[in-house]
Amino acid sequence: xxxxxxxxxxxxxxxxxxxxxxxxxxxxxxxxxxxxxxxxxxxxxxxxxxxxxxxxxxxxxxxxxxxxxxxxxxxxxxxxxxxxxxxxxxxxxxxxxxxxxxxxxxxxxxxxxxxxxxxxxxxxxxxxxxxxxxxxxxxxxxxxxxxxxxxxxxxxxxxxxxxxxxxxxxxxxxxxxxxxxxxxxxxxxxxxxxxxxxxxxxxxxxxxxxxxxxxxxxxxxxxxxxxxxxxxxxxxxxxxxxxxxxxxxxxxxxxxxxxxxxxxxxxxxxxxxxxxxxxxxxxxxxxxxxxx
Amino acid sequence: xxxxxxxxxxxxxxxxxxxxxxxxxxxxxxxxxxxxxxxxxxxxxxxxxxxxxxxxxxxxxxxxxxxxxxxxxxxxxxxxxxxxxxxxxxxxxxxxxxxxxxxxxxxxxxxxxxxxxxxxxxxxxxxxxxxxxxxxxxxxxxxxxxxxxxxxxxxxxxxxxxxxxxxxxxxxxxxxxxxxxxxxxxxxxxxxxxxxxxxxxxxxxxxxxxxxxxxxxxxxxxxxxxxxxxxxxxxxxxxxxxxxxxxxxxxxxxxxxxxxxxxxxxxxxxxxxxxxxxxxxxxxxxxxxxxxxxxxxxxxxxxxxxxxxxxxxxxxxxxxxxxxxxxxxxxxxxxxxxxxxxxxxxxxxxxxxxxxxxxxxxxxxxxxxxxxxxxxxxxxxxxxxxxx
Numbered sequence: 001x002x003x004x005x006x007x008x009x010x011x012x013x014x015x016x017x018x019x020x021x022x023x024x025x026x027x028x029x030x031x032x033x034x035x036x037x038x039x040x041x042x043x044x045x046x047x048x049x050x051x052x053x054x055x056x057x058x059x060x061x062x063x064x065x066x067x068x069x070x071x072x073x074x075x076x077x078x079x080x081x082x083x084x085x086x087x088x089x090x091x092x093x094x095x096x097x098x099x100x101x102x103x104x105x106x107x108x109x110x111x112x113x114x115x116x117x118x119x120x121x122x123x124x125x126x127x128x129x130x131x132x133x134x135x136x137x138x139x140x141x142x143x144x145x146x147x148x149x150x151x152x153x154x155x156x157x158x159x160x161x162x163x164x165x166x167x168x169x170x171x172x173x174x175x176x177x178x179x180x181x182x183x184x185x186x187x188x189x190x191x192x193x194x195x196x197x198x199x200x201x202x203x204x205x206x207x208x209x210x211x212x213x214x215x216x217x218x219x220x221x222x223x224x225x226x227x228x229x230x231x232x233x234x235x236x237x238x239x240x241x242x243x244x245x246x247x248x249x250x251x252x253x254x255x256x257x258x259x260x261x262x263x264x265x266x267x268x269x270x271x272x273x274x275x276x277x278x279x280x281x282x283x284x285x286x287x288x289x290x291x292x
Numbered sequence: 293x294x295x296x297x298x299x300x301x302x303x304x305x306x307x308x309x310x311x312x313x314x315x316x317x318x319x320x321x322x323x324x325x326x327x328x329x330x331x332x333x334x335x336x337x338x339x340x341x342x343x344x345x346x347x348x349x350x351x352x353x354x355x356x357x358x359x360x361x362x363x364x365x366x367x368x369x370x371x372x373x374x375x376x377x378x379x380x381x382x383x384x385x386x387x388x389x390x391x392x393x394x395x396x397x398x399x400x401x402x403x404x405x406x407x408x409x410x411x412x413x414x415x416x417x418x419x420x421x422x423x424x425x426x427x428x429x430x431x432x433x434x435x436x437x438x439x440x441x442x443x444x445x446x447x448x449x450x451x452x453x454x455x456x457x458x459x460x461x462x463x464x465x466x467x468x469x470x471x472x473x474x475x476x477x478x479x480x481x482x483x484x485x486x487x488x489x490x491x492x493x494x495x496x497x498x499x500x501x502x503x504x505x506x507x508x509x510x511x512x513x514x515x516x517x518x519x520x521x522x523x524x525x526x527x528x529x530x531x532x533x534x535x536x537x538x539x540x541x542x543x544x545x546x547x548x549x550x551x552x553x554x555x556x557x558x559x560x561x562x563x564x565x566x567x568x569x570x571x572x573x574x575x576x577x578x579x580x581x582x583x584x585x586x587x588x589x590x591x592x593x594x595x596x597x598x599x600x601x602x603x604x605x606x607x608x609x610x611x612x613x614x615x616x617x618x619x620x621x622x623x624x625x626x627x628x629x630x631x632x633x634x635x636x637x638x639x640x641x642x643x644x645x646x647x648x649x650x651x652x653x654x655x656x657x658x659x660x661x662x663x664x665x666x667x668x669x670x671x672x673x674x675x676x677x678x679x680x
């Protein structure tokens with residue numbers, strides 16, 4: 001029974017990591033109908049910049065804030081100077097453009113930080129939290145906290161503020177949005193900024209759990225993307241739920257069936273769901289101006 | 293019209309790609325000094341295997357310089373021609389062909405990774421070109437082919453050495469956790485194969501993916517399996533994540549890690565979680581703690597001093613692999629008075645004490661090492677300490 005709860009805790013922590021990446025995907029998708037496949041690189045940059053800043057003897061809090069700001073700026077620059085000039089009418093080309101960007105960012109990062117992995121100290125003590133035989137790292141708690149916080153902020157922004165409505169309007173009807181006096185470029189810029197910031201926060205929060213290196217974004221990107229697709233790419237809450245689901249299936253699959261098969265089990269589930277419900281678990285049939 | 297334009301762009305791109313690849317194929321040819329002894333080397337200096345290839349290259353460059361300062365080989369300067377295989381199998385075969393056909397080398401060292409090495413083995417054995425590989429895979433020298441050798445310890449040596457240690461400690465119930473890549477699965481196979489021979493029982497067997505962000509579920513299963521010791525087989529950084537998570541999960545059994553993670557990086561990544569972790573490794577990692585009566589001690593000390601002088605860092609195991617390979621080629625050439633046609637067979641008879649271990653080849657064993665050339669270390673106070 002202890003094992004069962006331990007798997008549950010492990011699954012929730014991994015799921016939280018996937019959810020936090022998925023939220024980034026959805027934010028950009030909702031506004032510009034672009035799947036930003038460079039999302040994983042924001043996590044990588046967040047973690048590695050934090051490692052470097054901490055290396056200069058800066059305090060943890062300051063390093064955290066500065067890294068998030070720097071990654072946000074990088075995200076905005078990418079939108080302003082690259083994605084904005086991409087082929088606006090063609091989402092597929094834009095997605096391929098983001099793949100190119102992710103390879104570029106990874107290449108530059110591998111030149112700057114090398115191919116070695118780096119360790120980042122946990123936010124608080126390294127002592128595990130133990131409760132009747134079930135243990136978890138204090139850092140895991142921070143990860144889950146970060147997911148919930150980001151989720152709340154994004155949900156509030158998108159559903160309860162005028163700014164959120166403006167952003168959402170861009171994805172529904174670009175022309176009508178323009179006619180209403182909303183600048184879609186500004187909204188897309190904001191979406192990239194938000195998604196880069198959330199990626200950086202996630203990257204710093206999860207780095208202490210294992211290690212971080214120039215290529216850490218690839219796997220996280222794939223898992224986060226899977227969560228975003230499984231959740232239906234529509235709202236942050238749906239993809240968060242899907243992220244946790246993937247984490248739990250992984251943990252129980254590895255725990256109860258076989259650790260060698262855990263990825264196969266997850267992706268079988270995703271394929272199965274998408275065959276039955278192509279819009280994802282929480283997605284509605286697309287009524288907007290297309291997209292994927 | 294649009295399709296026509298696209299087609300045009302595509303064909304231009306294709307031509308450019310072809311041109312570029314053709315150009316890299318015909319890299320500049322090292323004009324050999326007349327009468328020099330040419331030895332070729334293929335290392336992975338770029339790409340994922342570059343952490344292996346770079347120290348390997350540095351070690352042989354250092355040794356060739358030293359040999360040439362003391363007169364080279366039989367008065368002839370040694371010329372080392374190094375190629376980069378970019379961690380790619382095809383590039384490695386191209387490189388060895390170039391070294392053989394264009395440069396006319398007498399023997400080749402390399403490559404760093406198992407995949408590229410296996411490609412080179414096929415070429416070298418067909419062309420009767422002596423080859424010493426720096427890669428881990430057992431298939432390189434199993435079955436043993438004439439003229440093909442390798443210097444690193446294999447997973448069999450590591451497995452036997454760890455099991456010997458477990459037996460001494462009386463830890464009979466073993467949990468194993470290994471990477472599902474070539475390196476880890478090789479270990480998995482050997483760990484399963486040799487456990488009965490040492491009277492050990494594998495109570496739990498788990499795998500992980502090289503890029504997995506968490507292995508805590510596998511560790512949970514091992515924790516409740518009743519294992520008395522955990523063996524991890526993988527290359528960095530995953531083993532450092534495993535020991536971090538083991539601590540967070542309250543897994544208190546001793547952990548032994550394979551030589552794939554035995555370096556400074558592991559200590560740096562795992563931090564305080566590394567304390568108490570056991571590791572099987574070559575002796576090169578602890579030059580200061582070696583026994584004085586060990587025949588390897590002076591060889592290792594000499595190598596470490598020279599390497600540190602040249603590159604300001606301590607050498608790791610990879611540097612030792614290529615260093616030993618080069619020295620064995622020179623030794624073998626000495627034994628046949630520089631008759632390069634007999635070099636392939638001559639290496640088999642060389643009796644060489646290297647930094648990796650004591651090499652004693654036989655007709656069926658072209659790795660030549662024994663498990664006693666590995667040691668068990670433990671991390672204490674952020675440093676590797678010799679245990680036995």
